[in-house]
Every structure is written in C-alpha cells, then in structure tokens.
Amino acid sequence: MPSDTVFIKRFILRKLIALGKVGGSHTAIFNLSKGLPNHIRGNRKGQKVLKQAIKGLINGQFLLSRQSTNETPVSINPRKISEIKEFLKL
Numbered sequence: 786m787p788s789d790t791v792f793i794k795r796f797i798l799r800k801l802i803a804l805g806k807v808g809g810s811h812t813a814i815f816n817l818s819k820g821l822p823n824h825i826r827g828n829r830k831g832q833k834v835l836k837q838a839i840k841g842l843i844n845g846q847f848l849l850s851r852q853s854t855n856e857t858p859v860s861i862n863p864r865k866i867s868e869i870k871e872f873l874k875l
Contacts, residue, residue, distance in 0.1 A: 789831075793821065793825065793838035794838045794841065794842055794872075796820070797838065797848075798847065799873060801848075801861050802873075806859075806861060807860060807863050808849075809860070810860055811858035811860045812860070813856040814850075814856060818835055821835070839859075847868070847872075848862065849861070849862045
C-alpha cells in the first residue's frame with residue numbers, strides 16, 4: 786500500500802496545481818478524491834489510504850487547511866512549491 790499512498794499524494798498535488806489551488810484559493814477535501822481510480826475511491830481500504838495520504842500532506846505542510854462550516858478546505862502551501870515540484874519530479 787505505500788506505493789498507493791505515494792500515487793495518491795502525487796495525484797492530489799498535481800490536481801491542485803492544475804486547478805491553481807495555491808495559497809488563498811482553496812477546495813474542499815472531498816473534491817480531492819474525484820478523478821482517482823475506482824479501486825481506491827470505491828472501497829474502505831482505499832478510503833483509508835486516501836485519508837492517510839491527505840493527512841500526511843497536511844502534516845508535512847504541503848497542504849494548508851482551515852476549518853470552515855461543514856468541510857475542511859485545503860490548498861497548496863506556496864512556501865513548499867519547490868519541494869512539491871521535486872516530489873512530483875517536475
């Protein structure tokens with residue numbers, strides 16, 4: 786499963802960069818799984834790995850989160866762009 790975690794982290798970071806969700810522009814956490822393969826989104830084991838990957842990105846400060854009313858919006862930390870590009874091998 787560690788390879789799935791790395792795949793999910795890269796997928797999420799690429800998606801947020803493509804959408805321009807850096808700094809002040811946020812998206813809800815539930816939007817991050819959209820576009821992932823069904824074997825990850827569609828079962829409990831995949832959902833657990835997805836949650837671990839998101840938590841790892843937040844704890845590693847690649848993603849910034851803030852509490853809102855019902856959902857937690859996230860965006861890419863602009864101070865970590867160079868590390869993110871290195872992780873994504875861009």
